[in-house]
Amino acid sequence: MLETIHHRICPLCEACCGLEIKVHAGSVTSIKGHAQDVFSSGYICPKGVALKNLHEDPDRLRRPLIKRNGSFVEATWEEAFAEIERRLPPLLAAHGRNASAVVVGNPSSHKIGLITYFGKLARALGTRNIFTASTLDQMPKQLASGLMFGHWLCVALPDIARTELLLVIGANPLASNGSMWSVPDFKGKAKAMQARGGKLIVIDPRRTETAALADAHHFIRPGADVFFLAAMVQTLVAEGRVRLGNVAAWVNGVQEVGQAVAAFTPEAVAQRCGIDADTIRALARELTNTQRACVYARIGTCTQEYGTLASWLVDVLNVLTGHLDMPGGAMFAKAAAFASNTAGQSGVGKGVTTGRHFARVSGAPEVYGELPMTCLAEEIETAGPGQIRALVTVATNLVLSSPNGPRLAAALDTLDFMVSMDIYLNETTRHADVILPGVSPLEDIHFDVAFPQLSWRNHARYSPPVLARTDGGPEEWQILLKLAAIARGEGAQADANALDDAQFAEDAQRLAPGNATALIQATSALKGPQRLLDVALRTGPYGDMFGKKPDGLTLAKVMASNSAGGIDLGELQPRIPEMLRTPSGKVELAPPSLLADLARPAADLARPAPDLVIIGRRDVRSNNSWMHNLPTLAKGPARCTALVHPIDAQRMQLQDGAWAQIASGARSIQAQVQISAEMMPGVVSLPHGWGHNLPGTQLKLAAQRPGANLNALLDDQLRDPLSGNAVLGGVAITMQAIPEPPAWACSLGPDPQGPLNIG
Ligand SMILES: Nc1nc2c(c(=O)[nH]1)N[C@H]1C(S)=C(S)[C@@H](COP(=O)(O)OP(=O)(O)OC[C@H]3O[C@@H](n4cnc5c(=O)[nH]c(N)nc54)[C@H](O)[C@@H]3O)O[C@H]1N2
Ligand SMILES: Nc1nc2c(c(=O)[nH]1)N[C@H]1C(S)=C(S)[C@@H](COP(=O)(O)OP(=O)(O)OC[C@H]3O[C@@H](n4cnc5c(=O)[nH]c(N)nc54)[C@H](O)[C@@H]3O)O[C@H]1N2
Ligand code: SF4
Ligand SMILES: [Mo]
Numbered sequence: 001m002l003e004t005i006h007h008r009i010c011p012l013c014e015a016c017c018g019l020e021i022k023v024h025a026g027s028v029t030s031i032k033g034h035a036q037d038v039f040s041s042g043y044i045c046p047k048g049v050a051l052k053n054l055h056e057d058p059d060r061l062r063r064p065l066i067k068r069n070g071s072f073v074e075a076t077w078e079e080a081f082a083e084i085e086r087r088l089p090p091l092l093a094a095h096g097r098n099a100s101a102v103v104v105g106n107p108s109s110h111k112i113g114l115i116t117y118f119g120k121l122a123r124a125l126g127t128r129n130i131f132t133a134s135t136l137d138q139m140p141k142q143l144a145s146g147l148m149f150g151h152w153l154c155v156a157l158p159d160i161a162r163t164e165l166l167l168v169i170g171a172n173p174l175a176s177n178g179s180m181w182s183v184p185d186f187k188g189k190a191k192a193m194q195a196r197g198g199k200l201i202v203i204d205p206r207r208t209e210t211a212a213l214a215d216a217h218h219f220i221r222p223g224a225d226v227f228f229l230a231a232m233v234q235t236l237v238a239e240g241r242v243r244l245g246n247v248a249a250w251v252n253g254v255q256e257v258g259q260a261v262a263a264f265t266p267e268a269v270a271q272r273c274g275i276d277a278d279t280i281r282a283l284a285r286e287l288t289n290t291q292r293a294c295v296y297a298r299i300g301t302c303t304q305e306y307g308t309l310a311s312w313l314v315d316v317l318n319v320l321t322g323h324l325d326m327p328g329g330a331m332f333a334k335a336a337a338f339a340s341n342t343a344g345q346s347g348v349g350k351g352v353t354t355g356r357h358f359a360r361v362s363g364a365p366e367v368y369g370e371l372p373m374t375c376l377a378e379e380i381e382t383a384g385p386g387q388i389r390a391l392v393t394v395a396t397n398l399v400l401s402s403p404n405g406p407r408l409a410a411a412l413d414t415l416d417f418m419v420s421m422d423i424y425l426n427e428t429t430r431h432a433d434v435i436l437p438g439v440s441p442l443e444d445i446h447f448d449v450a451f452p453q454l455s456w457r458n459h460a461r462y463s464p465p466v467l468a469r470t471d472g473g474p475e476e477w478q479i480l481l482k483l484a485a486i487a488r489g490e491g492a493q494a495d496a497n498a499l500d501d502a503q504f505a506e507d508a509q510r511l512a513p514g515n516a517t518a519l520i521q522a523t524s525a526l527k528g529p530q531r532l533l534d535v536a537l538r539t540g541p542y543g544d545m546f547g548k549k550p551d552g553l554t555l556a557k558v559m560a561s562n563s564a565g566g567i568d569l570g571e572l573q574p575r576i577p578e579m580l581r582t583p584s585g586k587v588e589l590a591p592p593s594l595l596a597d598l599a600r601p602a603a604d605l606a607r608p609a610p611d612l613v614i615i616g617r618r619d620v621r622s623n624n625s626w627m628h629n630l631p632t633l634a635k636g637p638a639r640c641t642a643l644v645h646p647i648d649a650q651r652m653q654l655q656d657g658a659w660a661q662i663a664s665g666a667r668s669i670q671a672q673v674q675i676s677a678e679m680m681p682g683v684v685s686l687p688h689g690w691g692h693n694l695p696g697t698q699l700k701l702a703a704q705r706p707g708a709n710l711n712a713l714l715d716d717q718l719r720d721p722l723s724g725n726a727v728l729g730g731v732a733i734t735m736q737a738i739p740e741p742p743a744w745a746c747s748l749g750p751d752p753q754g755p756l757n758i759g
Contacts, residue, residue: 001024001025002024003022003024003029004022004023004024004163005018005020005021005022005563006021006022006023006463006464006466007019007020007021007034007037007463007562007563007565008441008442008446008466009446009447009448009461009463010044010047010048010051011107011110011111011373011441011446012047012048012051012110012623012627013047013110013176013177013178013623014177014178014179014180014181014182014451014454015037015040015043015045015177015178015182015183015184015185016039016040016182016184016186016448016451016455016461017034017037017040017043017044017045017048018033018034018036018037018039018042018049018461018566018647019032019033019034019035019044019048020032020034020035020372020566021051021442021466023466024642025465026467026468028052028055028056028442028466031044031048031049031051031052032044032049033048034565035565036131036563036564037447037461037564037565037566038187038459038461038564038567038568038727039182039184039455039457039459039461039565039566039568040184041185041216043184043185043188043641045423045618046619046632046633047174047178047623047627047633049632050627050632050633051441051442051676053630053631053632053633054440054441054627054630055440055441055442055467057328057630059087059425059699059700060423060424060437060702061422061425061435061437061703062422062437062471062473063075063246063471063473064076064077064080064434064435064436064437064438064625065081065425065434065435066079066080066083066433067432067433067434070340070497072425072435072632074159074471075434077474078366078492079436080214080436081482081486081492082492083433083434084342084419084483084486085491085492086436086493087390087417087433087445088100088417088419088486088487088488089486089489089752090389091390091416091417092125092390092487095387095611096384096385096386097124097125097126097127098127098129098360098386098388099127099128099129099193099361099386099387099388099389099390100125100129100388100389100390100391100392100487101127101129101376101380101388101390101391101392101493102118102121102122102125102127102129102130102131102391102392102393102394102719103131103132103373103376103391103392103393103394103396103398104118104130104131104132104393104394104395104396104399105132105393105394105395105396105397105398105401106137106224106394106396106543106624107135107395107626107727108132108340109717110393110448110483110625111395111438111441111444111446111452111672112175112445112446112448112449112529113444113445113475113477113480113528113529113535114394114395114421114438114476114477114480115398115449115450115580116449116477116532117476117477117480117481117528118394118480119379119540120337120480120481120484120503121392121394121480121483121484121487124483124485124487124488125483125484126487127393128366128371129371129379130355130369130370130736131370131371131372131373131375131376132369132370132373133373133396133401133728134370135255135367135370135371135372135373135404135719135723135724135725136303136373136401136403136726136728137299137302137303137725138179138180138299138302138311138725139302139307139308139367139368139370139720139723139724139725140166140302140307140308140311140580140720140722140723140725141155141297141298141299141302141307141695142155142368142723143308143311143312143317143352143354143367143368143467143723144308144309144311144312144314144315144594145311146337146351146368147312147351147352147353147588147591147593147594148312148315148582148587148588148589148591148755149332149343149579149580149581149582149587149588150269150349150350150351150352150581150582150583150673151340151581152340152342152352152353152368152578153339153341153353153450153453153454153711154341154579154580155180155332155334155453155454155455156315156318156324156325156330156331156334156341156514156583157180157181157183157330157331157332157454157455158181158183158276158294158296158330158331158431158456158750159292159294159326159327159328159329159330159331159571159572160183160190160193160456161189161456161457161571162187162292162327162328162571163193163198163292163293163294163328163329164193164196164197164198164199164290164291164292164293164328165198165199165201165286165287165290165292165293165294166193166199166200166201166285166296166731167201167203167287167293167294167296168200168202168203168204168210168294168296168297169202169203169204169225169228169295169296169297169298169301169703170203170204170222170225170296170297170298170299170300170301170302170310171204171207171296171298171299171300171301172204172210172617172618173210174186174210174213174620175187175209175210175225175617175618175619175620176185176209176299176618177300177620179569179699180297180298180453180454181296181298181402181454181456182452182455182456183455183456184456184601186684187212187213189390189456189624190210190213191213192213194329197434199215199216200212200213200215201215201216201218202212202216202217202218202285202431203217203218203220203225203228203275204217204219204220204300204467205219205220205221205222205247205300205615205679205680205683206615206617206643206678206679206680206685206715207219207677207678207679207683208684209353209677211691212604215745218275218279219274219275219608219680220273220274220275220680221272221273221274221613221680221682221683222271222300222613222615222683222729222730222731223305223306223613223729223730224269224272224274225273225297225300225304225306225310225313226306226309226310226313226482227264227269227273227312227601227602227605227728228267228269228275229310229314229316229317230261230264230279230309230311230313230598230601231261231264231265231266231268231269231270231273231277231280231284231289232280232283232284232313232317233257233258233261233264233284233313233317233320234258234261234262234264234265234266234268235280235281235284236284236287236288236317236320236321236335237257237258237261237262237320237579238265238530239281239284239285241284241285241288241321241562242254242258242288242320242717243288243320243321243322244319244320244322245322245323245324245325245329245664245709246322246325246326246574247319247324247325247576247587247606250315250577250580250585250586250587251319251586251587251589252586252587252588252589252590253588253589253590253591253718254320254589254590256589256590256595257589257590257595260590260595260598261598263602264601264602264605265277266280266281268291268605269416269605271715272605272609274680274759276550278460281401283436287317287321287323287364288308288320288321288322291328292326292327292328293321293323293329294318294323294327294328294329294330294333295314295315295317295318295329295330296330297310297311297314299616299728300615301314301730302725303616303708303725303726303727303728304513304720304728304729304730305600305718305720305727305730305731306597306600306601306720306726307717307720307722307723307725308594308597308722308723308725309381309594309597309598309600309601309722312591312594315330316589318330319587319589322585325536325574325575325576326574327572327574331572331574332572332575332576332579333452333453333454333455333456333458333572334458334541334569334572334573334575334579335452335453335455335458335540335541336452336458336459336460336537336540336541336542336543336553336558336567337452337460337540338448338449338450338452338453338540339452339453339537339540339541339576339583339747340581341453341579341580342540342541342579344581346579346585347457347577347578347579347585348582348583348585349580349581349582349583350578350579350581350583351581351582351588352368354366354367354368354666354722355367359371359372359375359379359381359440360379360384360386360387361375361379361382362375362378362718364553364721364724365397365724366597367722367724368541370724371724372606372719372724372725372726373398373402373726374402374404374716374717374718374719374724374726375554375724376398376402376405376411376427377386377404377407377408378407378652378716379413380411380412380414380415381411386569388415389416389417390415390416390417390418391415391417391418391419392418392420392483393420393421393422393429393432394420394421394422394480395421395422395423395438395622395624396422396428397427397428397429397626397689398428398689398711399412399427399431399588399694400426400427400428400625400689400690400692400711401426401624401625401689401711402581402689402714402716402726403428403687403711403714403716403718403726403727403728404667404713404714404715405691405709405711405712405713406667406712408716408717409417409427409428409431409694412428412431413431414618415431417433418431418433418434419432419433419434419435419436419483420432420434420435420436421435421436421437421438421476422436422437422438423436423437423438423440424626424629424697424698424699425696425697425698426625426626426651426697426698427625427692427694427697428577430694430695430696430697431723432486436479437473438476438479439473439475440467441470442465442466442467443465443466443467443468443469443470443748444465444475444476444589444744445462445463445464445465445529445530446462446463447461447462447463447529447558448461456572457568457569457571457572458568458569458570458571459566459567459569460537460542460553460558460559460561460566460567460569461516461558461561461562461565461566461567461570462555462559462562462563462566462663463562464750465565466560468705472657474496474634475496475730477528477529478496478497478528479496479501480499481496481499481503482494482496482499482501483734484499485499494671495521497527497528499527500531502529503522504520505520505532507532507608508520511535511539515727517699519535519546520606522546523535526555528680530555532606532630533555534554534555537553537554537555537558538552538554538555541555542569544557553567593722594666594722597721597722602746609682609720610620610682610732611682611732612648612670612682612683612684612732612733612734612735613682613684613730613731613732613733614662614664614682614683614684614685614686614710614729614730614731614733615683615684615685615729615730616687616688616710616728616729617685617687618686618687619639621633621636621639622639622687622689623689624688625688625689625690626689628689628692628701628702628705628707629700629701629702630697630700630701631701634702634704634705636706638672638707639672639687639707640671640672640686640687640690640705640707641672641673641674641686642660642662642671642672642673642674642684642685642686642708642735643674643675643676643678643684643685643686644673644676644679644680644684644735645675645676645677645679645680645682645683646674646675646676646677647681647683648679648681648682648735649675649697650683652735652736652737652739654672654673654674654675654735654737655673655737656675657672657673657674658672658737659671659672659674659737659738659740659741660672660673660734660735660736660737660738660744661736661737661738662684662686662708662733662734662735663713663733663734663736664713664714664715664731664733664734665715667712667713667715668690668709668713669708669709669712669713670711670738670741670742670745671707671708672708672741672745673737678749684735686708686710686731687707687710688709688710688711688728689705689709689710690706690707690708690709691706691708691709691711691712692705693706693744706744713731713733714726714728714731715727715731716728718731719723
């Protein structure tokens with residue numbers, strides 16, 4: 001049998017690398033970067049190679065599971081849907097639509113079938129209880145961008161190909177490969193910038209892999225970014241260095257911002273930040289004096305109590321230094337499909353609002369249609385109308401990923417019914433009554449819906465399945481349609497493709513008012529996400545407009561470019577005012593809700609810093625909570641270690657390699673200590689997504705080196721009030737040596753890949 005070569009976009013992180021995958025006799029024989037890929041040019045990381053492990057993982061679920069008398073048994077798809085039909089609609093009928101909830105996790109944003117169809121399930125359930133990983137991650141960035149530019153996905157990102165100064169705050173793209181910024185091979189691009197005389201500066205409480213590459217690195221006290229950024233803005237205003245560049249005619253609120261930050265002088269914030277006043281001033285001057293410069297900030301600045309303010313001030317700096325929408329500055333991508341800032345009227349829009357409804361227990365406002373993930377446990381636990389009794393989870397492992405995971409786990413056990421769409425029986429899905437397995441990425445089509453809106457360069461790429469499906473199961477979009485039909489009371493029998501046709505007929509009315517029939521006919525050869533994609537591409541900014549622009553894009557054209565590495569749509573172009581979707585048609589530099597929120601940090605400026613706080617960390621061989629079962633990633637040194645600065649270790653009498661109890665309030669975990677001068681003194685770093693020592697899972701390899709669950713330590717009551725985002729860092733802790741490793745660390749089995757360097 002001949003070897004075949006396939007080209008496939010990696011679905012594992014936001015870098016969206018193009019892969020070249022060789023297959024022989026139905027098995028993957030090699031995975032490497034696709035050198036011709038127009039977006040990633042052959043870059044790959046170890047996780048991309050692990051797609052083979054993922055496909056072949058014996059623990060990955062291939063058939064539905066139903067819990068009977070407390071144990072999971074394999075079931076047919078018909079049995080699984082019948083069980084859901086038996087149990088879900090009666091709960092909705094008895095307790096109302098808001099007795100149900102949906103939680104959608106990170107992998108959904110990488111799968112076209114999930115991202116384009118989960119909204120149909122949410123609408124069919126008719127519930128306000130919609131939770132996603134966005135409120136564990138990026139909602140502050142989305143809210144700040146939405147308030148300033150008019151849509152939740154109008155996110156400015158560095159034009160790294162042309163910049164001369166990149167200030168990276170609270171992000172570690174060398175490990176994460178970028179976030180809210182699709183930038184494969186960040187390292188290569190940063191080095192190219194340095195080679196042309198440019199500079200990389202990193203602000204982070206840890207001297208990260210990215211900081212090690214940088215021309216300068218400054219420690220910052222966790223959670224202090226709002227102070228640091230406000231003082232940079234204050235410097236620009238006080239020294240008369242504000243310049244608006246190309247967007248001068250399109251900015252509202254410059255004066256208001258200047259007044260609002262007046263009290264945040266570099267001297268006033270220096271101690272709180274751990275960065276001296278001269279350094280803050282010098283950075284502000286360097287930023288405004290450099291022709292092509294950009295500030296980029298990510299999860300470290302979002303997952304804190306002032307996340308929205310910090311995210312906003314990042315773009316305030318980009319505007320006030322004349323770098324917004326400028327080549328080499330902070331620019332906006334123009335995606336080929338599905339982008340809200342290419343649809344409808346250009347240059348003006350509805351803007352964004354929050355608080356259209358509120359969480360029942362905490363009163364937290366709805367943001368982008370969602371409630372904060374950290375409200376989920378109390379919404380399940382608290383009796384009364386609207387108490388959540390039925391839950392559908394889609395690609396989320398919230399028991400490990402969400403603060404106070406043990407509380408969530410206990411809450412999940414009290415549900416009347418829980419369905420999980422997932423590929424593993426893991427820490428979260430073990431609580432489900434029915435698990436519906438998703439398809440292996442190698443057996444699925446791929447088109448990135450979200451990330452081209454956040455990409456370093458414009459492109460359109462599509463991947464067909466690498467391998468034919470052998471298990472005969474439905475596609476994930478079909479599962480969502482079946483669940484939606486059951487939730488609407490239409491039963492489990494309906495054919496998924498017929499449901500899709502009916503849904504598309506509805507969508508067509510919206511997409512082509514007055515012309516729906518023609519649209520349905522023009523796309524009748526396609527089904528599911530492919531049909532939605534063809535419409536989105538053809539009506540998108542590069543589209544063929546169904547024949548009106550014959551040279552424009554269609555799905556067929558993008559498909560045909562697969563082996564050539566996709567279609568390059570060029571470098572980022574200035575897009576203001578056309579991409580704005582604010583009601584004023586201007587960049588809103590001073591949204592009233594953000595100015596008002598500055599009162600919190602102002603009052604907090606004098607708050608003494610705790611002696612010891614904890615932050616998170618990412619490793620290139622890990623991906624949130626779910627890739628620890630894959631041999632090529634699991635091997636090597638232990639990754640779930642607590643990094644402690646030597647001064648702190650000495651003070652607390654902690655030994656390298658020994659174990660410690662880490663406590664925060666009443667919660668505590670045990671982790672192995674790694675002494676490291678990478679840390680800012682007073683700050684400890686522990687990765688999240690570990691804690692695979694819980695009973696009832698089917699993750700044999702991961703369970704051998706479970707690691708500590710950072711989220712068992714964190715408080716689910718801490719969040720940024722504006723965005724609802726969880727606080728995942730800067731939390732006060734105490735640490736104490738423990739004489740023995742915990743039992744789970746001692747009971748480790750042998751690593752099939754070699755000896756384990758742990759315990
Ligand atoms: N303390 C702390 N906590 C954090 C973070 C942090 O930095 N610190 N980071 C946060 C961030 S940024 C995020 S995005 C969240 C992520 O948290 P979640 O969104 O919960 O994502 P994961 O933990 O990665 O879990 C993904 C789930 O999807 C399943 N899955 C994988 N592929 C597929 C598929 O193709 N189909 C289906 N149906 N299921 C699939 C996996 O088995 C797993 O159960 O974690 C957050 N939690
Ligand atoms: N290998 C790998 N890649 C991933 C993931 C993964 O788990 N593993 N997860 C993916 C996901 S879902 C996301 S959202 C992205 C996230 O991508 P990034 O935003 O790059 O996330 P991190 O690598 O966690 O980097 C956050 C940095 O913030 C620092 N930090 C912590 N607290 C503060 C603070 O208060 N202020 C400042 N200035 N810095 C702080 C941390 O030390 C850390 O270096 O990564 C994605 N890519
Ligand atoms: S960086 Fe790694 S995980 Fe991310 S898309 Fe590329 S190969 Fe996949
Ligand atoms: Mo994330």
